[in-house]
Amino acid sequence: MSLISTDKVTYEYIIRDKNGSVEGINRAVDEVDMTVEQGEFIAILGSNGSGKSTLAKHFNALLLPLEGTVYIDGYDTADSDHLWDIRQTTGMVFQNPDNQIIGTLVEEDVAFGPENMGVKSKEIKERVKNSLESVGMEKYRYKSPSKLSGGQKQRIAIAGVLAMKPKCIVLDESTAMLDPAGRKEVLNAVMELNRKDKITVILITHFMEEVINADKVYVIDKGKICMSGPPRLIFSNAEILKEIGLSVPYATLLSNELRKRGIPLRDGIVSNEELAGNICQLLQTI
């Protein structure tokens, strides 16, 4: 059984004018079929307004599909009896770190989830400790979250989700508001959780460089999946990506330009190291 599977999921927003009359309907998610297996690192790429965040909110029943079905670990998200099982299976981390931290101490913030689940206090302590260790924030346990950087706050938010022992973490543009150092911090923490603890990760982003290590990338445009596959395959379609407001990693862009100029670089370059390595090899073998 897949951890997440969606069957023709459709979601619409209704646009109303000042007086409340319906002006139009925006189909944000349009018959999306996707499956995510336990332990996978999945990336969802899409431009602003492509529907990627709306889709993500279906993965822990924050939104319910208008048509179609979402199964999380076998539970239909429309079945309200299993709402808490679903929310415990997939935890979400959002874009703005300041909107999702509630505790006055880091420890309290991380404990909030398991407390609400009725976990015994001795176990909560254990979970808080382990979760903070997993994201490298154990030193800040007794500090105030307000004094932390954006990247650190997001790592606390991830720890808060981890304390609920989810099988899957959904990061909904969680790095969009961070500086490059903060983005790297969060991304490394997440990749480590995926690698070591086999936690399924769904990373929603429009930073191309962030998805090059994903097992599989889904590209969303106008609510539909327009491409899916391993990152190298996705990034070999620079033209299509450009048309839908996306791009390819810088190294891919530069290697495409070089190939256009007749320099025989290999296909499928996505990282700076690969590109430099390939150029070195080429220059040294002439």
Place this chain on the structure above:
Amino acid sequence: MSIIADHIVYKYNVKTHFENIALDEVSFKVEDGEYLAVIGQTGSGKSTLIQLLNGLLKPDSGTVYYNGEDIFDKDYDFSGLRGKMGLMFQYPEYQLFEEDVFSDVCFGPQNLGLERAEVELRAYEALKMVDLKDEAFYRSPFELSGGEKKRVALAGILAMKPQVLMLDEPTAGLDPAGKKWLFKLLKKLRKERDMTIIFISHNMDEVAENAERIIVMDKGNLVMDGKTREVFSYYDELTGMGLDIPTSSKILHILKENGISTNADPVTLREAADEIERLYKARLH
């Protein structure tokens, strides 16, 4: 015509235990029509700096001269400054407040005391300039996507017809197409309206591709000020400050570490491609 920052000092929480110097004796001059990027780590004082240039914050000592006049002088026409220097905050999409997009864009020029007809004309022109579709003009700004909201916020500033446009991390949250669009617009504004542009960014590739000059802030100090290429040639100093450098520089740096000899310091994609092409062809012959 210029902006001069003259020994600006700005402190947070003055006379408390938490007193903290945000800007320490910062001085520089920006000439008309310059295209300047301000870079530095989070907390280095970049945002504080541009809010001071704009007169939104008042320095503890030192001052700012705009076109030769001290903007913090008690006789200075401060409200007039609002129309001359536009500032787009980091997340302007959270600052829209009117019932519909058009009213929101009218707010700025209206406060300049212009005639209603002129206000509306300017709002219309500004919305056209940011490529917002006509049918969105009377929608609530809250129904727009993040990228569209940013366009509306920018239109609100452009409708005041400022001579200087300052933007605090304007591309944060924008997708690749949105980023490209924004820099195209800035280029156009410089060309057609001869505007001075000052922007803050963490994305060194967009700084390299667009800015002509860079100011580097570190812990409240202005530590470097020079032409884009010159500043980015200080690879070790910048990375030492925890700053990123353009991807092209990074790639060339890896090549050098692997024994490829080159003296070039490319900062843009085209420059990197030119240099790699040159190296390749030199070896072929």
